[in-house]
Amino acid sequence: MFDRTGRLIAERTRLVDDLVAMMSIEELLGQLVIYDLSKENSKNSLSDSLVAALERGEVGTLWLDRKVAGDPRPIIAAASDVAVGRSRLGLPLLTACSLEGGHWTAFPSSLAAAASWDPETIARMDRIATIEATADGANWAFGPSITARGARELAAEEPTLAARIVAARIRGIQGDRLIRPDTMLASLECRMARNSVHGEDTAAIDDFLPAYLAAARDGRVASVTFEKKEEGQEFPIDPLGVNWDFGAIVLSKWSEIVRRALGDAFDGERSHTFPVAAVAEAARDGQVPLIEIEDAARRVLGAKFDLGLFRDPSLYLRRERSGSAGLPDIHREVARDIARKSVVLLKNNDAILPLDTTVDRSILLLGPLAEDKHFALGGNARSVAATSLHEGLLKQGCFVRQLRGLGQGAADEEDREGNLSRADRMAIGLACDAAGRASRIVIAIAADADDPASLRREKQLVLAVAKTNPKVVLVVLNDGRADLGWAAPFVASIVFAGRLGVASGEALAEILCGTFNPSGKLPVALTTFDLRDEREKVLFPLGHGLAYTAxxxxxxxxxxxxxxxxxxxxxxxxxxxxxxxxxxxxxxxxxxxxxxxxxxxxxxxxxxxxxxxxxxxxxxxxxxxxxxxxxxxxxxxxxxxxxxxxxxxxxxxxxxxxxxxxxxxxxxxxxxxxxxxxxxxxxxxxxxxxxxxxx
Missing domain, CATH: 2.60.40.10 (Immunoglobulins)
Known part of the structure; x- marks a missing residue:
């Protein structure tokens, strides 16, 4: 019988059992500690406190912050040398990081990529992010995420779509053999939807299980964590229950151990960097069963065995780091491919799109995101800037006049009644004047309901321009459920996308100009609040997405x-x-x-x-x-x-x-x-x- 690396389970079990039998409570708990390397002041030398913890065997994993520039491998290697060469048992370290949105290359966010309905391209995206992360020395990826109501918040509304995407992402990260130094352990984050308390509710189980089983049972995901947003919430399943335990690391169990040991002193934000001595003392006093600590440590040791770290603790520190000199062409090409496939054409009255670059010589580009190069990145990957929509349109040969359409001042310059500032009124006036002479108007906005002041300004701009010239193409860059009921009746076309990553502007421009025929579909329904009926109604349904053909x-x-x-x-x-x-x-x-x-x-x-x-x-x-x-x-x-x-x-x-x-x-x-x-x-x-x- 073989485990996922093709090694005999007996060999793995024997090694882990022997180690657990030799380990003290402190060393067992040390396997549950994740130390954030961003705390270190030097990129090449370790702090005295970290060295001491490593020598005591009280660190099991290092956390790598992707946004920190430079090569992290020297400090990872220094920590590994101490852990392996100067601790009592010489146990190797894991190095973890998040892959949401990519590593060096900024890819579309989870929700944005789900609009592609293309699991294999999503798997390629995560494969590249994994190749980049392992070149930095990482071997444990946090992500993807689902919620207990069908992954609505982070992947897709329907369990079937969520399951296909989650399975593809796990496959992209873990590959077929974990022992390869360009694959990583994948971690599935399971979250509870807000205001949801259901336990073993039939609908909740039907929503949650397809995606969970696709990752945990079929994808053999290496670790899982269960995160509750509110007290009193219960997941439909227990990941350590007899029907659901697939041998993965259960990170939420670590937090539970520390919470029970520390009581009121427990800090949820630092649950994976806890005072080992205090938790060990509580365990000796019987507050936490030793068998639970042993089981949690056993799973970590097994994962290290699967990665080949007991054979070679430095396995992930010797790969060529080509991305340090710029993104490889194939990485950027995959980023552009998934970004294009993730754009959804919601509306296209009178075939106003695609833009005809040979005829439309008076295209007006407006909106606060027309020149933006950072929104699309989401603040995760190491990419410095994305291509802006303006740059993308110029690359397509468009004759574009660009105006911001809103004042440079912040939204808080509005008066108490929410009226626009003088700068905004002047900018909108100039935009309307230019719109009257334009053949097409493209307006790029965020439509972020969590920023009501900015949304009010965007509404004023869009509605004023559309009243002047209805040939408006509204480009909405939003990573959530935008309510577009205020805009849909008044604009000719709506293009919807989330955070598309480093190739955002290129992808959007190719869609707008018809170089790429849109194929994206909504992974969640977009709704609007009907004031007459005082209820939400569907504006654009699940799976909706138009193309330039029929x-x-x-x-x-x-x-x-x-x-x-x-x-x-x-x-x-x-x-x-x-x-x-x-x-x-x-x-x-x-x-x-x-x-x-x-x-x-x-x-x-x-x-x-x-x-x-x-x-x-x-x-x-x-x-x-x-x-x-x-x-x-x-x-x-x-x-x-x-x-x-x-x-x-x-x-x-x-x-x-x-x-x-x-x-x-x-x-x-x-x-x-x-x-x-x-x-x-x-x-x-x-x-x-x-x-x-x-x-």
């Missing part, structure tokens, strides 16, 4: 097979431009006696089609699509009538109904059980596209 669906049919239902349809590009469509399948049980359940995404596929090309498509629907998860993680499947809808978004579909017989439901469950056993024994395959990047 796609039609036809010949939808459903067929019962031996252990599945086969959904077939024809997809045709009826436009004049090659494009990529994301075909989506939604499903729900028919409930004639009660309230209709919402349609849930179950399958999707990206399909590239030339003009006039037609493709016959099929989706196989098995227990995972028809069933629901029980509290013990097993699938339950009810026979009966189901509605299946196929189309371009959750609200533009062709629906059919089918009766699922009891014997077919049982056959589906039996097949799902056998497949689950296979997945438990074998690691996920690595796509060829990722293999090429790892070399």
């Amino acid at each position: 796609f039609t669906y036809s010949d939808v049919s459903l067929e019962l097979a031996q252990d599945r239902v086969i959904a077939s349809f024809a997809l045709r590009n009826t436009g004049t431009m090659a494009g990529t469509e994301t075909a989506q399948l939604y499903l729900r049980p028919c409930n004639p006696d009660g309230e209709a359940r919402p349609l849930r995404l179950k399958c999707f596929a990206r399909v590239a089609l030339e003009p006039g090309e037609m493709r016959k498509m099929t989706f196989d629907l098995a227990a995972g699509e028809f069933g629901r998860y029980r509290a013990d993680g097993r699938l339950a499947l009810d026979p009966g009538r189901y509605e299946i809808a196929i189309g371009t978004s959750s609200q533009r579909t062709i629906s059919r109904e089918i009766e699922l017989p009891a014997d077919l439901a049982q056959a589906m469950l039996r097949f799902a059980g056998s497949r689950s056993s296979e997945r438990g024994a074998l690691a996920s395959e690595k796509p060829e596209s990722i293999s090429r990047l790892t070399g």
Whole structure:
């Protein structure tokens, strides 16, 4: 029987057991300490306090801050030399960092990338971030993240989309063999949605489990953490429970150990850099069971074994660090590719887009983000600046006149009634005057509801300009659920994107000018508050996204097979431009006696089609699509009538109904059980596209 590195489990278990038997409580707790290297004043020498902790074996992991310039390997090597050469047991160190948004190369944020609906390109993005991070000496990546309500905050609204993306990200980080020095341990962060208290609630389990199982069971993720936003919240599962323990490091258990030991002195912000002596004393007094500390340390030691650190503690410190001299071309190209695929065209009245650079000689560019080079980076990766939208349009050969459209002063210069400052009024007046002479107006804004003062100013600018000239293309760069109800009726086109990373301006300009046909789809529905009905309504549904061509669906049919239902349809590009469509399948049980359940995404596929090309498509629907998860993680499947809808978004579909017989439901469950056993024994395959990047 083999673990994920291909080594015999017996060898791993024997080494870890022998070490745990020899370790003191302080040394066991030391494996749970993550020391932040940004605390060190020198990049080449260690502080006396860190040296002393390393010599006592009271540090297990170093934390690497990506935003700190320079090569971090000398200080990592110095710490490793002390830990291995001067501590009693000579245990190697892990080096952890966050990969959200990239490492050297700034990639799109999690929510922005989810709009691509392209798991394999997302996996390539994380593969490159991993290659860059391991060249800095890191071997443990924190990310990706999901929430207990279907990953709505950080990845996608629907569990199916979230599961596919999470599995791809784990695969991109961990590769197929952890022992390679360009792969890392991946850590899945599980978070509770705000105002959510549900425990073993059926809907919560159905929302949460697909993404969690894709990472923990199928992806064999190396570590997980469970973060509650509010007191009293309960996750649908216990990661150390008998049905859910896949052997991963459980970081939230570390915090629980320290919290129980320190009581009121516990500092949640510093839970991974805790006073080892105080926690050890509490453990000796029986406040924390020793078996829990041993189990937590055992998992860390096992992960170090998986990485090959017991064989070579300096394995991750010898790779060539090519990124220090600038981003490799392939890294920037992948950043541009995922950024382009993550842009969503929400509205395009009268085909105002794409811009015609040969005819549109009077394009006006407005808005506070038109020249911005830093918003797109999100403050995470080490990239100094992104390409601005203005620069991107100039590269496309556009004749652009650029005005800010708002005063340079801050939003707090408004008066108490929220009226605009004199500088803003003058700037908007100039913008409206220029808009009257423009063939097209592009306005780039953030529409950030968390910054109401700035949002008010942006609204005034957009509405004033649109009143002067309705040929407005609104570019919204927002990493959340922007309410665009105030703008949608008054502008001709809306382009929506999140933080797109270092290639933001290039990607947006290629979309606006038609060099790249938009293919992004909303991973979350965008809603607006209806003042008349006093409730939220959907403005743009889940899966919505237009292109510069048209796609039609036809010949939808459903067929019962031996252990599945086969959904077939024809997809045709009826436009004049090659494009990529994301075909989506939604499903729900028919409930004639009660309230209709919402349609849930179950399958999707990206399909590239030339003009006039037609493709016959099929989706196989098995227990995972028809069933629901029980509290013990097993699938339950009810026979009966189901509605299946196929189309371009959750609200533009062709629906059919089918009766699922009891014997077919049982056959589906039996097949799902056998497949689950296979997945438990074998690691996920690595796509060829990722293999090429790892070399």
